[in-house]
Amino acid sequence: xxxxxxxxxxxxxxxxxxxxxxxxxxxxxxxxxxxxxxxxxxxxxxxxxxxxxxxxxxxxxxxxxxxxxxxxxxxxxxxxxxxxxxxxxxxxxxxxxxxxxxxxxxxxxxxxxxxxxxxxxxxxxxxxxxxxxxxxxxxxxxxxxxxxxxxxxxxxxxxxxxxxxxxxxxxxxxxxxxxxxxxxxxxxxxxxxxxxxxxxxxxxxxxxxxxxxxxxxxx
Numbered sequence: 647x648x649x650x651x652x653x654x655x656x657x658x659x660x661x662x663x664x665x666x667x668x669x670x671x672x673x674x675x676x677x678x679x680x681x682x683x684x685x686x687x688x689x690x691x692x693x694x695x696x697x698x699x700x701x702x703x704x705x706x707x708x709x710x711x712x713x714x715x716x717x718x719x720x721x722x723x724x725x726x727x728x729x730x731x732x733x734x735x736x737x738x739x740x741x742x743x744x745x746x747x748x749x750x751x752x753x754x755x756x757x758x759x760x761x762x763x764x765x766x767x768x769x770x771x772x773x774x775x776x777x778x779x780x781x782x783x784x785x786x787x788x789x790x791x792x793x794x795x796x797x798x799x800x801x802x803x804x805x806x807x808x809x810x811x812x813x814x815x816x817x818x819x820x821x822x823x824x825x826x827x828x829x830x831x832x833x834x835x836x837x838x839x840x841x842x843x844x845x846x847x848x849x850x851x852x853x854x855x856x857x858x859x860x861x862x863x864x865x
Contacts, residue, residue, distance in 0.1 A: 703727035733763025
């Protein structure tokens with residue numbers, strides 16, 4: 647159960663404000679610069695990532711607030727949502743932008759990006775290790791069939807379970823090199839079908855209700 651309500655105000659904009667959050671106060675400027683640079687490298691390699699990470703952070707904040715995440719967890723979620731794909735810095739652009747199906751080796755490289763993301767984050771800003779664990783777990787599944795660790799249910803951090811839902815929704819709603827965006831109705835049906843297998847039941851049901859009730863403002 648995800649509980650402990652601490653409501654806040656959803657923040658819009660291009661994301662530059664994230665670096666002024668208090669969590670970064672103790673991060674040396676050189677290390678903060680490294681994080682910014684890594685993010686810019688990914689955005690250059692994969693243009694989809696720019697808007698995607700902003701929207702994921704935005705949806706995650708709204709869902710986290712409604713589910714009642716305490717303020718510290720909500721702050722961790724905002725930062726991890728912004729940088730959840732930082733491990734893609736280690737994925738070749740031709741794989742990220744491939745129009746056809748990925749082969750086995752290419753999938754293995756994709757599967758490695760959460761681990762690489764955790765290692766990059768911990769190596770750069772070790773004081774913010776909670777975000778590293780969320781980044782590491784955002785592709786785990788409720789049923790234990792995800793990656794990279796095969797965690798299941800409550801073994802997965804609540805923030806990562808929220809990210810899993812909103813990340814999948816935004817990915818389905820966005821044109822990718824290999825397919826066109828799904829309709830909102832189709833994307834919601836995919837989420838519904840994944841309840842209890844891919845996705846946390848509570849987080850997913852609440853997110854579906856937010857979308858259907860038009861309570862998610864555009865990011």
